[in-house]
Amino acid sequence: MYLHPDHRFTDPEAALALLAAHPLGSWVCAGADGLVANHLPFFLDRGRGPRGTLVGHVSRANPVWRQLDADGSTSVVVFQGPQAYVSPGWYPGKARDGRVVPTWDYAVVHAHGRARAVHDRAWLRAMLDRLTDAHEAGRPAPWHVADAPADYLDALLGGIVGIELPIDRLESRLKASQDEARDDRVGTVQGLRRQPGDAARQMAALVKQALDAEAATGTPAAPPPAGGPGTA
Numbered sequence: 001m002y003l004h005p006d007h008r009f010t011d012p013e014a015a016l017a018l019l020a021a022h023p024l025g026s027w028v029c030a031g032a033d034g035l036v037a038n039h040l041p042f043f044l045d046r047g048r049g050p051r052g053t054l055v056g057h058v059s060r061a062n063p064v065w066r067q068l069d070a071d072g073s074t075s076v077v078v079f080q081g082p083q084a085y086v087s088p089g090w091y092p093g094k095a096r097d098g099r100v101v102p103t104w105d106y107a108v109v110h111a112h113g114r115a116r117a118v119h120d121r122a123w124l125r126a127m128l129d130r131l132t133d134a135h136e137a138g139r140p141a142p143w144h145v146a147d148a149p150a151d152y153l154d155a156l157l158g159g160i161v162g163i164e165l166p167i168d169r170l171e172s173r174l175k176a177s178q179d180e181a182r183d184d185r186v187g188t189v190q191g192l193r194r195q196p197g198d199a200a201r202q203m204a205a206l207v208k209q210a211l212d213a214e215a216a217t218g219t220p221a222a223p224p225p226a227g228g229p230g231t232a
Helices: 012-021 064-071 092-096 121-136 150-158 182-193 198-217
Strands: 024-031 034-041 043-045 053-059 075-086 103-113 116-118 160-166 169-175
Touching: 012 043, 012 075, 012 103, 012 169, 024 064, 034 053, 034 064, 043 121, 053 121, 064 116, 064 160, 075 182, 075 198, 092 182, 103 160, 103 198, 116 121, 121 150, 121 160, 150 160, 182 198
Parallel strands: none
Antiparallel strands: 024 034, 024 075, 043 053, 053 160, 075 103, 103 169, 116 160
């Protein structure tokens, strides 16, 4: 990933928090005919490895797991945080000199590592329990894997393959208008706050946080978690 100097953030805890808050990852790895992309909800196990381990599963019918053991190549999982279009109509600079254009602000984390397939049924069941419990937490009547009939679960476990990816390296980028004029960034915060949807409001908070952090310390801010399940 290209990292503009103004958009870097290097705090691994902030990166892992964003990852855990937006757990649907775009997992890209090498396949027999080129790159293969799959979209999986991952659970971040913070207790395994210095940067944690991503765990999830795919259908046994998905050929991607067979390639993992064959080549041992590295994978990358892309986790997309808040993102929003930024209109130049929000910039005071538009009225001042007109030298403005649209842009797109976003927060993203790339997790790199070597994925492996897991077939152990006890591991698979524990993975399903943890993934489900994380997303059911806080609901008035949480659903548990054990609520499903035993024979149904047994068939389900036979139809999936676990995916385990210890994180070797993290790349993170927060593009929060840091390379724009300060008054235009203030206009971006105000404009995003007027837009519908949680993503625009979350992005407004990140732009504002970056502004406040730079005013206080002179260094770019790292994004906070933006909701979602916790980590192990």
